[in-house]
Amino acid sequence: MADMTWLFASDIHFPNHDKRMLDLWFKVMDYLKPGAIDLLGDIDDADGTGRWAEGTTREGFSKYDPGVVLTGQLLSDIHAKRPKADKRFFDGNHGWHRHVKWLDKNNPQSLVDGIYTPESIYGVAANGFVWHNYLERPTKRYGDIYCHHGVSISQYSAESVRNDIKKFEVSLVRGHSHRQGYYAHTAPIEDRTVRGWEIGHMCVPTGQDYDLSPDWQAGFAYGVVSGDEVFIDLVPVINYRCNIGTKVIEG
Ligand SMILES: [Fe+2]
Ligand SMILES: [Fe+2]
Numbered sequence: 001m002a003d004m005t006w007l008f009a010s011d012i013h014f015p016n017h018d019k020r021m022l023d024l025w026f027k028v029m030d031y032l033k034p035g036a037i038d039l040l041g042d043i044d045d046a047d048g049t050g051r052w053a054e055g056t057t058r059e060g061f062s063k064y065d066p067g068v069v070l071t072g073q074l075l076s077d078i079h080a081k082r083p084k085a086d087k088r089f090f091d092g093n094h095g096w097h098r099h100v101k102w103l104d105k106n107n108p109q110s111l112v113d114g115i116y117t118p119e120s121i122y123g124v125a126a127n128g129f130v131w132h133n134y135l136e137r138p139t140k141r142y143g144d145i146y147c148h149h150g151v152s153i154s155q156y157s158a159e160s161v162r163n164d165i166k167k168f169e170v171s172l173v174r175g176h177s178h179r180q181g182y183y184a185h186t187a188p189i190e191d192r193t194v195r196g197w198e199i200g201h202m203c204v205p206t207g208q209d210y211d212l213s214p215d216w217q218a219g220f221a222y223g224v225v226s227g228d229e230v231f232i233d234l235v236p237v238i239n240y241r242c243n244i245g246t247k248v249i250e251g
Contacts, residue, residue, distance in 0.1 A: 005032040006142065006223040006230075010040035010149070010175025011201035013094065014070035018218070020240050021202045022074075024251025025220055028235070028244060029081060032222060036142065037078060037085050040175040040199065041092025041134065041149025044071040044122070049102035050094070061099055061107070063121045071095070075127035088141070089129040091118070092149040092176065097134040138168055143230035145223075150176030150198065157181035157217065161196035171195045173223075173232060178203075178216035180234050197221055197232055 009025055029037075044067040053059040062068070078087065091097050096118045103111050110116050118124050124131045132139055138146035152163035158181025164172055165183060171194050178201040186193040200219035205211075222244060223232040235242045240251035 001227070004035035004142075004225045006036040006038070006225055006232075007032055007034040008038050008040055008147075008173055008199055008221040008223070009043075009202060010199055010220070011042040011092070011178050011203060012074070013042055013045040013067075013201070013203035014074070015066040016045055016203045017070070018202055018204050020251050021218060021237055024237060024240055024242060024249065025202065026077070026081070027249050027251060028220075028222065028242065029078075031244060031247065031249060034082060034222070035085055036087070036225070037082060038088045038141065038147050038173070039074075039090065039129075040147060040173065041090050042094040042175060042201075043074065043089070043092070044068055044095040045203075046094045046096075046098040049098040061102055061116075063116065068099075068121050072122045072127075075123060075129055079127035079129075083128060085128070087127075087129045088132060088139070088147065089118075089122070089124055090132045090139070090147055090149050091134040093134055095134070096121070138164075138170060138172055138174075140170075142223075142225045143228055144171045144195075145230045145232070146170045146172050148172060148174050150174035153177055156215070158183045158196075158198065161198040165194050165196040169194060173197050173199065173221060175199055175201070178205075178214065180217040180219050180236060182234060195232070197234060199234060200236070202237075 138148035154160045157179040160177035162183040180200040199221040219236040
């Protein structure tokens with residue numbers, strides 16, 4: 001099999017997304033022509049169903065919420081450009097995971113009747129994506145690499161993915177921390193290395209009111225699947241510019 005490129009994004013937090021950064025990500029997609037695309041969660045911010053919104057005017061759920069609509073639009077835009085790619089949508093702690101908990105409490109009949117599902121609100125399979133619930137274990141993808149939104153949140157870059165790797169003992173690409181970092185652990189006696197990446201975010205930090213001074217890094221990740229080996233690189237976005245190898249791309 002020829003080498004295949006792989007593109008990741010996470011923590012877009014629609015409608016608190018950075019539109020220009022997302023445009024840059026699509027330019028990278030045009031450049032890489034990925035055979036696999038993984039969305040690693042917190043794509044829909046799901047503000048209205050979070051516990052901070054409880055009892056406020058923000059509380060509530062509609063499939064017309066901007067975060068829901070924009071998430072569906074993203075899936076459709078990706079599918080239009082890469083119809084044949086192996087596409088996965090890993091839910092985050094924001095997103096359907098939040099909506100379903102809120103609906104279970106406030107409108108359980110809508111769940112019994114199957115009115116709201118990831119498919120009905122986002123159009124997951126309709127846009128060629130395979131869905132993974134947040135509470136599922138990390139899923140094995142290519143080579144030794146597993147994907148998940150991420151569980152641990154630690155204070156500094158690469159610490160969160162380190163903690164998840166210690167928990168799961170597999171190589172992992174994840175989001176959730178909004179930080180970018182790489183961590184590896186080699187056990188020579190077992191001839192084994194586990195590698196982990198936390199890939200950053202593509203939201204507007206000031207749009208999130210739970211942290212006044214977020215230690216976050218904007219960006220995403222891409223990889224190359226070459227036989228049994230998978231090479232992953234973090235892509236920091238600086239002034240709406242990033243590099244894929246030696247190629248600099250502007251948003
Ligand atoms: Fe997030
Ligand atoms: Fe998260």
